[in-house]
Amino acid sequence: MYTAMRNKSVVTEGREIQRAAELIELGARLQILEAETSLSRERLLKLYKEVKGESPPKGMLPFSTDWFLTWQPNIQASLFMSFHRFMVENAGMHGLDAIIKAYRMYVEHVQYNGMEQVLSLTRAWTLVRFFDANMLKVARCERCGGQFVADVFDLTRGYVCGLCHVPARAGKTRRRLEQFNAEQGTKVTV
Amino acid sequence: MRSAELHNEIKELNLAYLMLAQQLIREDRDTAMFRLGISDEIADLLENLTPGQVLKMSGADMLLCRFRFDDRLLLGLLSSHDRESGMARLHAMILAADKPVEAIA
Numbered sequence: 001m002y003t004a005m006r007n008k009s010v011v012t013e014g015r016e017i018q019r020a021a022e023l024i025e026l027g028a029r030l031q032i033l034e035a036e037t038s039l040s041r042e043r044l045l046k047l048y049k050e051v052k053g054e055s056p057p058k059g060m061l062p063f064s065t066d067w068f069l070t071w072q073p074n075i076q077a078s079l080f081m082s083f084h085r086f087m088v089e090n091a092g093m094h095g096l097d098a099i100i101k102a103y104r105m106y107v108e109h110v111q112y113n114g115m116e117q118v119l120s121l122t123r124a125w126t127l128v129r130f131f132d133a134n135m136l137k138v139a140r141c142e143r144c145g146g147q148f149v150a151d152v153f154d155l156t157r158g159y160v161c162g163l164c165h166v167p168a169r170a171g172k173t174r175r176r177l178e179q180f181n182a183e184q185g186t187k188v189t190v
Numbered sequence: 191m192r193s194a195e196l197h198n199e200i201k202e203l204n205l206a207y208l209m210l211a212q213q214l215i216r217e218d219r220d221t222a223m224f225r226l227g228i229s230d231e232i233a234d235l236l237e238n239l240t241p242g243q244v245l246k247m248s249g250a251d252m253l254l255c256r257f258r259f260d261d262r263l264l265l266g267l268l269s270s271h272d273r274e275s276g277m278a279r280l281h282a283m284i285l286a287a288d289k290p291v292e293a294i295a
Contacts, residue, residue: 045203046258079280083224090229090291101220109283113276144263145282163281 001044008038019096020044021051026103026121030056036096062126067148073163076119077127077162078148080106081138085129085147099128197251204248207255211236212244227258227286229293259286 016037033044048056068077083102087093103124110117130136138147139156143164214222215237223233267282
Protein backbone atom coordinates (compact mmCIF):
# COMPACT_ATOMS: atom_id res chain seq x y z
CA MET A 1 0.00 0.00 0.00
CA TYR A 2 2.71 2.43 1.01
CA THR A 3 4.89 1.65 -2.00
CA ALA A 4 1.93 1.86 -4.30
CA MET A 5 1.18 5.35 -3.08
CA ARG A 6 4.79 6.36 -3.39
CA ASN A 7 5.13 5.18 -6.96
CA LYS A 8 1.98 6.82 -8.18
CA SER A 9 2.35 10.08 -10.03
CA VAL A 10 0.34 13.03 -8.78
CA VAL A 11 -0.92 13.75 -12.27
CA THR A 12 -2.21 10.20 -12.71
CA GLU A 13 -3.92 10.38 -9.36
CA GLY A 14 -5.49 13.70 -10.27
CA ARG A 15 -6.91 12.18 -13.45
CA GLU A 16 -8.24 9.20 -11.58
CA ILE A 17 -9.97 11.39 -9.03
CA GLN A 18 -11.57 13.37 -11.83
CA ARG A 19 -12.68 10.19 -13.54
CA ALA A 20 -14.05 8.75 -10.30
CA ALA A 21 -15.97 11.98 -9.57
CA GLU A 22 -17.51 11.83 -13.06
CA LEU A 23 -18.57 8.23 -12.45
CA ILE A 24 -20.08 9.09 -9.08
CA GLU A 25 -22.09 11.90 -10.62
CA LEU A 26 -23.41 9.48 -13.21
CA GLY A 27 -24.54 7.20 -10.40
CA ALA A 28 -21.79 4.59 -10.21
CA ARG A 29 -21.59 2.30 -7.20
CA LEU A 30 -18.43 2.03 -5.16
CA GLN A 31 -17.53 -1.35 -6.65
CA ILE A 32 -17.22 0.18 -10.12
CA LEU A 33 -14.93 2.89 -8.84
CA GLU A 34 -12.77 0.28 -7.17
CA ALA A 35 -12.59 -1.77 -10.36
CA GLU A 36 -11.89 1.15 -12.68
CA THR A 37 -9.43 3.23 -10.66
CA SER A 38 -6.48 2.42 -8.47
CA LEU A 39 -7.58 4.83 -5.76
CA SER A 40 -7.85 3.40 -2.28
CA ARG A 41 -11.22 2.53 -0.81
CA GLU A 42 -10.85 5.22 1.84
CA ARG A 43 -10.21 7.91 -0.75
CA LEU A 44 -13.10 6.73 -2.86
CA LEU A 45 -15.45 6.76 0.12
CA LYS A 46 -14.39 10.29 0.97
CA LEU A 47 -14.78 11.39 -2.63
CA TYR A 48 -18.20 9.78 -2.86
CA LYS A 49 -19.45 11.62 0.19
CA GLU A 50 -18.03 14.87 -1.10
CA VAL A 51 -19.68 14.56 -4.50
CA LYS A 52 -22.99 13.07 -3.47
CA GLY A 53 -23.31 14.40 0.04
CA GLU A 54 -24.17 10.94 1.34
CA SER A 55 -22.62 7.54 1.93
CA PRO A 56 -22.61 5.09 -0.99
CA PRO A 57 -25.29 2.37 -0.95
CA LYS A 58 -24.09 -0.90 0.50
CA GLY A 59 -24.61 -4.40 -0.79
CA MET A 60 -23.63 -6.34 -3.85
CA LEU A 61 -23.91 -5.29 -7.45
CA PRO A 62 -26.77 -6.75 -9.48
CA PHE A 63 -25.30 -10.01 -10.73
CA SER A 64 -28.05 -11.65 -12.75
CA THR A 65 -28.26 -11.58 -16.52
CA ASP A 66 -31.99 -12.34 -16.34
CA TRP A 67 -32.91 -8.73 -15.66
CA PHE A 68 -31.60 -7.74 -19.09
CA LEU A 69 -33.90 -10.24 -20.75
CA THR A 70 -37.20 -8.87 -19.44
CA TRP A 71 -39.02 -6.63 -21.86
CA GLN A 72 -38.43 -3.02 -20.82
CA PRO A 73 -34.82 -3.50 -19.64
CA ASN A 74 -34.06 -5.55 -22.75
CA ILE A 75 -35.16 -2.81 -25.11
CA GLN A 76 -33.25 -0.12 -23.28
CA ALA A 77 -30.19 -2.31 -22.77
CA SER A 78 -30.22 -3.00 -26.51
CA LEU A 79 -30.32 0.74 -27.19
CA PHE A 80 -27.37 1.27 -24.88
CA MET A 81 -25.43 -1.55 -26.57
CA SER A 82 -26.12 -0.01 -30.00
CA PHE A 83 -24.51 3.23 -28.88
CA HIS A 84 -21.70 1.29 -27.27
CA ARG A 85 -21.05 -0.70 -30.44
CA PHE A 86 -20.99 2.49 -32.48
CA MET A 87 -18.45 4.05 -30.14
CA VAL A 88 -16.19 0.98 -30.25
CA GLU A 89 -16.47 0.30 -33.97
CA ASN A 90 -16.68 3.77 -35.47
CA ALA A 91 -15.17 6.13 -32.94
CA GLY A 92 -12.39 3.74 -31.86
CA MET A 93 -13.23 4.05 -28.17
CA HIS A 94 -12.85 1.30 -25.63
CA GLY A 95 -13.22 0.37 -22.00
CA LEU A 96 -14.74 2.83 -19.60
CA ASP A 97 -14.66 5.72 -22.11
CA ALA A 98 -16.98 3.88 -24.46
CA ILE A 99 -19.31 2.95 -21.59
CA ILE A 100 -19.55 6.52 -20.30
CA LYS A 101 -20.11 7.98 -23.75
CA ALA A 102 -22.76 5.42 -24.67
CA TYR A 103 -24.44 5.88 -21.30
CA ARG A 104 -24.62 9.66 -21.71
CA MET A 105 -26.22 9.19 -25.13
CA TYR A 106 -28.64 6.66 -23.71
CA VAL A 107 -29.74 8.99 -20.90
CA GLU A 108 -30.10 11.85 -23.35
CA HIS A 109 -32.27 9.81 -25.69
CA VAL A 110 -34.52 8.53 -22.93
CA GLN A 111 -34.95 11.96 -21.36
CA TYR A 112 -35.52 13.71 -24.67
CA ASN A 113 -38.28 11.26 -25.50
CA GLY A 114 -39.84 11.44 -22.06
CA MET A 115 -39.37 7.75 -21.37
CA GLU A 116 -38.77 6.04 -18.07
CA GLN A 117 -35.04 5.45 -17.61
CA VAL A 118 -34.47 1.91 -16.40
CA LEU A 119 -30.73 1.49 -16.93
CA SER A 120 -28.41 2.89 -14.25
CA LEU A 121 -24.72 3.39 -14.97
CA THR A 122 -24.03 0.43 -12.72
CA ARG A 123 -26.37 -1.73 -14.79
CA ALA A 124 -24.82 -0.50 -18.02
CA TRP A 125 -21.34 -1.25 -16.75
CA THR A 126 -22.41 -4.73 -15.61
CA LEU A 127 -24.02 -5.30 -18.98
CA VAL A 128 -20.75 -4.71 -20.81
CA ARG A 129 -18.99 -7.02 -18.35
CA PHE A 130 -21.57 -9.72 -19.13
CA PHE A 131 -20.80 -9.32 -22.82
CA ASP A 132 -17.06 -9.49 -22.17
CA ALA A 133 -17.59 -12.66 -20.14
CA ASN A 134 -19.68 -14.23 -22.93
CA MET A 135 -22.76 -14.51 -20.76
CA LEU A 136 -24.85 -12.30 -23.03
CA LYS A 137 -24.75 -11.79 -26.78
CA VAL A 138 -26.68 -9.87 -29.39
CA ALA A 139 -29.31 -11.57 -31.50
CA ARG A 140 -30.43 -10.20 -34.84
CA CYS A 141 -34.18 -9.78 -35.16
CA GLU A 142 -35.54 -11.64 -38.14
CA ARG A 143 -38.06 -8.91 -38.92
CA CYS A 144 -36.29 -5.58 -38.42
CA GLY A 145 -32.67 -6.70 -38.57
CA GLY A 146 -31.84 -4.84 -35.36
CA GLN A 147 -29.48 -6.28 -32.77
CA PHE A 148 -30.89 -7.06 -29.34
CA VAL A 149 -29.46 -8.33 -26.08
CA ALA A 150 -29.99 -12.08 -25.60
CA ASP A 151 -28.76 -14.88 -23.38
CA VAL A 152 -25.72 -16.57 -24.84
CA PHE A 153 -27.50 -19.94 -24.66
CA ASP A 154 -30.69 -18.71 -26.33
CA LEU A 155 -31.45 -20.25 -29.67
CA THR A 156 -31.71 -17.17 -31.81
CA ARG A 157 -32.57 -18.56 -35.22
CA GLY A 158 -35.83 -16.93 -36.19
CA TYR A 159 -35.50 -14.52 -33.26
CA VAL A 160 -38.05 -11.70 -33.18
CA CYS A 161 -37.30 -8.68 -30.98
CA GLY A 162 -39.53 -7.18 -28.30
CA LEU A 163 -40.27 -4.16 -30.46
CA CYS A 164 -41.44 -6.04 -33.55
CA HIS A 165 -43.55 -8.28 -31.39
CA VAL A 166 -44.60 -6.39 -28.29
CA PRO A 167 -45.92 -8.77 -25.64
CA ALA A 168 -49.46 -8.02 -24.47
CA ARG A 169 -48.47 -6.98 -20.98
CA ALA A 170 -45.28 -5.16 -21.96
CA GLY A 171 -44.34 -2.28 -19.69
CA LYS A 172 -47.42 -2.72 -17.52
CA THR A 173 -45.61 -3.11 -14.27
CA ARG A 174 -47.27 -2.99 -10.89
CA ARG A 175 -45.98 0.53 -10.36
CA ARG A 176 -47.45 1.69 -13.66
CA LEU A 177 -50.78 0.13 -12.78
CA GLU A 178 -50.89 1.86 -9.44
CA GLN A 179 -50.13 5.13 -11.16
CA PHE A 180 -52.84 4.40 -13.70
CA ASN A 181 -55.37 3.52 -10.99
CA ALA A 182 -54.55 6.65 -9.05
CA GLU A 183 -55.08 8.81 -12.12
CA GLN A 184 -58.21 7.11 -13.36
CA GLY A 185 -59.72 6.21 -10.02
CA THR A 186 -59.98 2.57 -11.12
CA LYS A 187 -58.92 -0.61 -9.38
CA VAL A 188 -57.19 -2.63 -12.08
CA THR A 189 -54.84 -5.22 -10.60
CA VAL A 190 -52.03 -7.35 -11.98
CA MET B 191 -39.79 28.81 -56.74
CA ARG B 192 -37.76 31.02 -58.99
CA SER B 193 -34.32 29.76 -59.81
CA ALA B 194 -32.37 32.49 -58.01
CA GLU B 195 -34.43 31.85 -54.91
CA LEU B 196 -33.81 28.13 -55.20
CA HIS B 197 -30.06 28.62 -55.38
CA ASN B 198 -30.24 30.77 -52.30
CA GLU B 199 -32.25 28.21 -50.35
CA ILE B 200 -29.75 25.49 -51.20
CA LYS B 201 -26.86 27.71 -50.24
CA GLU B 202 -28.41 28.55 -46.91
CA LEU B 203 -29.17 24.96 -46.09
CA ASN B 204 -25.61 23.94 -46.97
CA LEU B 205 -24.25 26.70 -44.81
CA ALA B 206 -26.48 25.75 -41.89
CA TYR B 207 -25.55 22.08 -42.28
CA LEU B 208 -21.80 22.65 -42.41
CA MET B 209 -21.84 25.09 -39.52
CA LEU B 210 -23.95 22.77 -37.37
CA ALA B 211 -21.71 19.84 -38.23
CA GLN B 212 -18.61 21.78 -37.24
CA GLN B 213 -20.21 22.88 -34.00
CA LEU B 214 -21.30 19.35 -33.11
CA ILE B 215 -17.86 17.92 -33.89
CA ARG B 216 -16.09 20.54 -31.81
CA GLU B 217 -18.41 20.05 -28.85
CA ASP B 218 -18.38 16.26 -28.74
CA ARG B 219 -16.67 14.53 -31.59
CA ASP B 220 -17.82 10.93 -30.94
CA THR B 221 -21.45 11.79 -30.41
CA ALA B 222 -21.32 14.04 -33.47
CA MET B 223 -20.07 11.15 -35.60
CA PHE B 224 -23.12 9.20 -34.50
CA ARG B 225 -25.57 12.05 -35.04
CA LEU B 226 -24.19 12.95 -38.43
CA GLY B 227 -23.52 9.36 -39.48
CA ILE B 228 -19.98 10.09 -40.60
CA SER B 229 -16.59 8.44 -40.27
CA ASP B 230 -13.58 9.68 -38.35
CA GLU B 231 -11.99 10.98 -41.56
CA ILE B 232 -15.01 13.01 -42.59
CA ALA B 233 -15.26 14.41 -39.07
CA ASP B 234 -11.63 15.55 -39.39
CA LEU B 235 -12.28 17.06 -42.77
CA LEU B 236 -15.35 18.97 -41.68
CA GLU B 237 -13.73 20.18 -38.49
CA ASN B 238 -10.78 21.63 -40.33
CA LEU B 239 -12.71 23.57 -42.95
CA THR B 240 -11.99 27.29 -42.73
CA PRO B 241 -14.93 29.74 -42.77
CA GLY B 242 -13.86 30.63 -46.29
CA GLN B 243 -14.03 27.03 -47.41
CA VAL B 244 -17.40 26.57 -45.73
CA LEU B 245 -18.76 29.55 -47.63
CA LYS B 246 -17.31 28.34 -50.89
CA MET B 247 -18.70 24.84 -50.48
CA SER B 248 -22.12 26.17 -49.56
CA GLY B 249 -22.40 27.90 -52.92
CA ALA B 250 -21.82 24.68 -54.83
CA ASP B 251 -25.38 24.78 -56.16
CA MET B 252 -26.14 21.25 -54.96
CA LEU B 253 -27.04 19.92 -51.55
CA LEU B 254 -24.05 18.72 -49.55
CA CYS B 255 -25.97 16.55 -47.08
CA ARG B 256 -27.57 13.50 -48.56
CA PHE B 257 -30.58 11.33 -47.78
CA ARG B 258 -29.24 9.16 -45.05
CA PHE B 259 -31.40 6.07 -44.62
CA ASP B 260 -32.31 3.85 -47.53
CA ASP B 261 -34.30 1.55 -45.31
CA ARG B 262 -38.06 1.34 -45.61
CA LEU B 263 -38.62 0.04 -42.09
CA LEU B 264 -36.46 2.70 -40.50
CA LEU B 265 -38.14 5.46 -42.47
CA GLY B 266 -41.52 4.08 -41.50
CA LEU B 267 -40.58 4.16 -37.82
CA LEU B 268 -39.27 7.70 -38.03
CA SER B 269 -42.36 9.02 -39.76
CA SER B 270 -44.99 7.07 -37.85
CA HIS B 271 -47.68 8.91 -35.95
CA ASP B 272 -48.34 6.14 -33.49
CA ARG B 273 -49.35 6.83 -29.95
CA GLU B 274 -46.23 5.02 -28.86
CA SER B 275 -43.92 7.32 -30.82
CA GLY B 276 -41.27 7.05 -28.11
CA MET B 277 -40.99 3.32 -28.78
CA ALA B 278 -40.84 3.90 -32.53
CA ARG B 279 -38.01 6.40 -32.09
CA LEU B 280 -36.15 4.03 -29.81
CA HIS B 281 -36.56 1.26 -32.35
CA ALA B 282 -35.36 3.56 -35.12
CA MET B 283 -32.34 4.52 -33.04
CA ILE B 284 -31.34 0.87 -32.54
CA LEU B 285 -31.57 0.24 -36.27
CA ALA B 286 -29.82 3.49 -37.24
CA ALA B 287 -26.87 2.85 -34.93
CA ASP B 288 -26.01 -0.25 -36.96
CA LYS B 289 -25.96 1.52 -40.30
CA PRO B 290 -22.54 2.06 -41.83
CA VAL B 291 -21.24 5.62 -41.57
CA GLU B 292 -20.46 7.82 -44.57
CA ALA B 293 -16.80 7.47 -45.41
CA ILE B 294 -14.41 8.92 -47.96
CA ALA B 295 -13.52 6.62 -50.81
